Amino acid sequence: MTIADTNSWRGIQAELLRRINEREWLPGSLVPSEADLAIEFGCARATVNRAMREMADAGLLDRKRKAGTRVALHPTSRVVLDIPIIRLEVEQRGAEWRYSLIESSAEPASLALTSRLGLPRDSEMLHVRSLHYADNRPFLHEDRWINLDLLPHVRSVDFSAISANEWLIQNAPYTAGDISFSAMGADAGLADLLDAPEGAALFVIDRITWDKDRPVTAVRLSYAPGYRMNTKI
Amino acid sequence: MTIADTNSWRGIQAELLRRINEREWLPGSLVPSEADLAIEFGCARATVNRAMREMADAGLLDRKRKAGTRVALHPTSRVVLDIPIIRLEVEQRGAEWRYSLIESSAEPASLALTSRLGLPRDSEMLHVRSLHYADNRPFLHEDRWINLDLLPHVRSVDFSAISANEWLIQNAPYTAGDISFSAMGADAGLADLLDAPEGAALFVIDRITWDKDRPVTAVRLSYAPGYRMNTKI
Structure with missing residues (x-):
């Protein structure tokens, strides 16, 4: 991918996935803040948030309100089952x-x-x-x-x-x-x-x-x- | 059960279950507010809240932030599965x-x-x-x-x-x-x-x-x- 891609949230997501995949960001390590990533990619903070939200939902990132976001140690899929009577x-x-x-x-x-x-x-x-x-x-x-x-x-x-x-x-x-x-x-x-x-x-x-x-x-x-x-x- | 039981949250819960079970409160109907129930039972609002929380978790009550609480139409058990790699x-x-x-x-x-x-x-x-x-x-x-x-x-x-x-x-x-x-x-x-x-x-x-x-x-x-x-x- 080229730098131009990081204008969209999907481009940013691809770049974040690459960093996790190629172990630039190691499992368990702290990820830069949304504000810092927005500056790095020259985009709105909301765009970074959008890119990271799905990655958190998919279990690739671990978001803690106070402790910041880390690369997940154990990627999981979360499934909700509603068992009726x-x-x-x-x-x-x-x-x-x-x-x-x-x-x-x-x-x-x-x-x-x-x-x-x-x-x-x-x-x-x-x-x-x-x-x-x-x-x-x-x-x-x-x-x-x-x-x-x-x-x-x-x-x-x-x-x-x-x-x-x-x-x-x-x-x-x-x-x-x-x-x-x-x-x-x-x-x-x-x-x-x-x-x-x-x-x-x-x-x-x-x-x-x-x-x-x-x-x-x-x-x-x-x-x-x-x-x-x-x-x- | 006697009226005395409704001093505890479990007594209140038993009474609410009875109303649902005996269809005094019909499926889908609006339940009185916590404040009104607290007055009725002569207890703290937190006690009513405690009684209703588990019933909501168990799928017996449907809580909507703005629309109030209703008797669930379809009681369900909610199960969350985390499927790891x-x-x-x-x-x-x-x-x-x-x-x-x-x-x-x-x-x-x-x-x-x-x-x-x-x-x-x-x-x-x-x-x-x-x-x-x-x-x-x-x-x-x-x-x-x-x-x-x-x-x-x-x-x-x-x-x-x-x-x-x-x-x-x-x-x-x-x-x-x-x-x-x-x-x-x-x-x-x-x-x-x-x-x-x-x-x-x-x-x-x-x-x-x-x-x-x-x-x-x-x-x-x-x-x-x-x-x-x-x-x-």
Whole structure:
């Protein structure tokens, strides 16, 4: 590129990218201020700001209000996922939602689960399993454990009338959650429920929500084959 | 609950949840101001604010700076994912990253791809396939197409020396991206590359990035079995 290019914000951006790429500016190093760069390139400060904003959004620059801007050590893409309640997710896809309770019973939770949740061994939790349908085709299997210590009155809820997903959103606020996404082969039981071949690749979301330090619920959502979760960067 | 409960922010939150749940406050309706609620509950405005903040974060209330607060129409969980470059993702897992180029060649892209990208039919694109390893075990397969119209100089890059993922982050800024997550059974080729059984459930990320309206690259990342993408709500 030539010096003339730095009259536009894209030209300036290309020059800044070159300096990062060719390690004139090392990862983690402090970048000159917008005011100084504007003087260097002979342009408005707003033009430099425009060039740097996208680079910050793309994770190439680290902007700190007081400490200035540094070349990022770890370039990342930031993705925001808005996970709606299941009924709305189905309806947003233009399909009719239907829900069917498989079982709801108080049971001792597995050691793996109680230790993950920090609950006493053999704690009784409410185990609720259900199927959500889109246009009468299985959409996902909801396999949920609810903390009866925190929500004792959940024992009396009729989960054939309202999904546990929806009831909890309306009745059990949480302060934090751990979520993980993975792929899993359908075992015989899930394959049967989801009307899929055994071993079919399923998209799985595991989520644990916490109210302060107390677990609210742990849920595994196993989506029928072909599901895609779409979003934008 | 009794009136006494509304002395604490959690009591107030329970009361607000009850009003939403029992549809005293309908979805989409305007909620009284914090000042009015503070008078109603006989508490400090900060206490009301504390109660409502979590409900807003949980997607139950919709706060607009000027238009006031409304009951959300679509309660959602908001999840932020920071997707690092692959090398760093491997290193953050405490493993050693290694990379191996499978092929890099200019080829006519499929009709499905060119039409998705808005490129002329049979456009030639750079097809780069590679494997990323963690501690010498296959971590993911990167199958990428790069827009040669936008990035003609990419033809001369040696992708056995730098991964396409890393080169693009350093050289090709983007303004927007579409991303989707899904699960896919491994075909024979992928199973062989990833050292997995044929049909194994793979976690897949498809990503297309755009520079203004022009496509930069389309990539499919297929992770070896057992991969989990973890984050927090």
